[in-house]
Amino acid sequence: MRTVLKKILTAMRGGVNELGEAVVDGQGNRILEQELRDAEQELKQAKQELAALMAESASLARQIRVEQDSASKREQDASKALAAGQEELAREVAERIVGHERRAGELTQTRELLQQRINGLKERVQRAERQLADYRRELQVVKTNERVLRTTAQIDTNINSNQSSLSTAKETLERIRDRQAREEDRQTASASLEKELTGADLDEKLKAAGIDSEQDAVNDVLARLKGNQAQ
Amino acid sequence: MDTQSLTLALGDATHAGRTFDVMPVAGDEPVLQVTVSGAEETPVYITVTDTQILCLAYLFDTQELNPERLHELHENMLRISVPMPLSALGKTGDHYVVYGALSPTSGTAEIMQELVTLAENAIDLLQTFEDYLA
Numbered sequence: 001m002r003t004v005l006k007k008i009l010t011a012m013r014g015g016v017n018e019l020g021e022a023v024v025d026g027q028g029n030r031i032l033e034q035e036l037r038d039a040e041q042e043l044k045q046a047k048q049e050l051a052a053l054m055a056e057s058a059s060l061a062r063q064i065r066v067e068q069d070s071a072s073k074r075e076q077d078a079s080k081a082l083a084a085g086q087e088e089l090a091r092e093v094a095e096r097i098v099g100h101e102r103r104a105g106e107l108t109q110t111r112e113l114l115q116q117r118i119n120g121l122k123e124r125v126q127r128a129e130r131q132l133a134d135y136r137r138e139l140q141v142v143k144t145n146e147r148v149l150r151t152t153a154q155i156d157t158n159i160n161s162n163q164s165s166l167s168t169a170k171e172t173l174e175r176i177r178d179r180q181a182r183e184e185d186r187q188t189a190s191a192s193l194e195k196e197l198t199g200a201d202l203d204e205k206l207k208a209a210g211i212d213s214e215q216d217a218v219n220d221v222l223a224r225l226k227g228n229q230a231q
Numbered sequence: 232m233d234t235q236s237l238t239l240a241l242g243d244a245t246h247a248g249r250t251f252d253v254m255p256v257a258g259d260e261p262v263l264q265v266t267v268s269g270a271e272e273t274p275v276y277i278t279v280t281d282t283q284i285l286c287l288a289y290l291f292d293t294q295e296l297n298p299e300r301l302h303e304l305h306e307n308m309l310r311i312s313v314p315m316p317l318s319a320l321g322k323t324g325d326h327y328v329v330y331g332a333l334s335p336t337s338g339t340a341e342i343m344q345e346l347v348t349l350a351e352n353a354i355d356l357l358q359t360f361e362d363y364l365a
Binding site for chain 1 (some may be wrong): 239256257258259260262264271273276278279280282283285287290291292294323324326353357358361364
């Protein structure tokens with residue numbers, strides 16, 4: 001991942017990000033895609049192998065259990081034979097027990113080796129999964145980068161052919177300011193219209209001329225109260 | 232979501248009192264130019280890939296900037312990029328852009344929200360960084 005990001009940055013700074021000179025070129029892209037496919041293939045193989053080994057290990061465990069069960073069953077038989085004074089028979093049974101135990105031991109050893117291979121393979125699967133995620137992320141960065149370059153190039157040529165040239169930031173700012181001023185004018189206009197409709201503008205004019213009906217009413221009430229007191 | 236269904240969805244839609252004017256940009260890549268009402272000066276461009284819906288608006292070009300204050304501008308752009316809602320600042324070619332990336336599974340409401348925010352952010356950013364223009 002780090003190498004891809006560095007490659008992109010180096011190419012960008014070098015100014016090779018012209019269209020047709022894709023930053024991580026098509027070749028690099030194909031190599032990444034091939035690596036991705038290889039990693040996917042390896043993962044698939046490792047998983048199949050792992051499944052087979054795990055099935056084998058389970059089968060071995062079953063066989064070991066059978067041998068152990070047989071041994072313990074024969075042990076009971078041998079005790080019974082001894083108790084019955086059948087020394088010869090007991091010896092024969094003991095020989096069987098040895099056979100079962102030996103086979104159980106051999107199978108356990110095989111299974112332990114198998115378990116080691118399973119653990120190793122599990123690690124390989126995890127490694128492959130991590131690598132796959134890495135490749136996918138890298139490829140996504142490369143592809144998005146190319147898409148952005150192609151897209152902006154397309155926007156530029158399109159705008160250039162439609163409107164003589166891409167408008168500069170200063171022109172855009174001017175248009176923004178024009179619109180904002182128009183909006184402000186509209187707001188002021190609608191506010192004054194509202195005042196006219198409610199008569200608020202007339203009240204303001206009267207107040208400015210020193211004619212305030214509200215103030216007059218207060219004064220009238222005060223005068224009446226004062227008159228009452230005087231009486 | 233692809234550009235075609237996006238064109239149809241945005242055509243008659245309104246979001247937060249805004250309408251959208253959608254125009255395909257001619258060329259090999261599926262690119263749309265979307266003008267958001269009330270922020271017509273900064274059109275937003277949309278392109279859809281397998282992994283994301285990329286929306287971007289142009290701010291200014293390198294050659295429009297005062298070269299002596301470039302470092303300061305970059306510093307400020309990096310700082311303002313984090314708290315700015317739904318948008319980040321970046322550069323592609325010589326263009327400084329404000330952009331937002333959405334999941335390809337985003338619905339029309341999310342995309343409209345992104346478009347409105349991006350167009351408004353572009354205007355705010357232009358006015359904020361006006362002093363750095365040459």
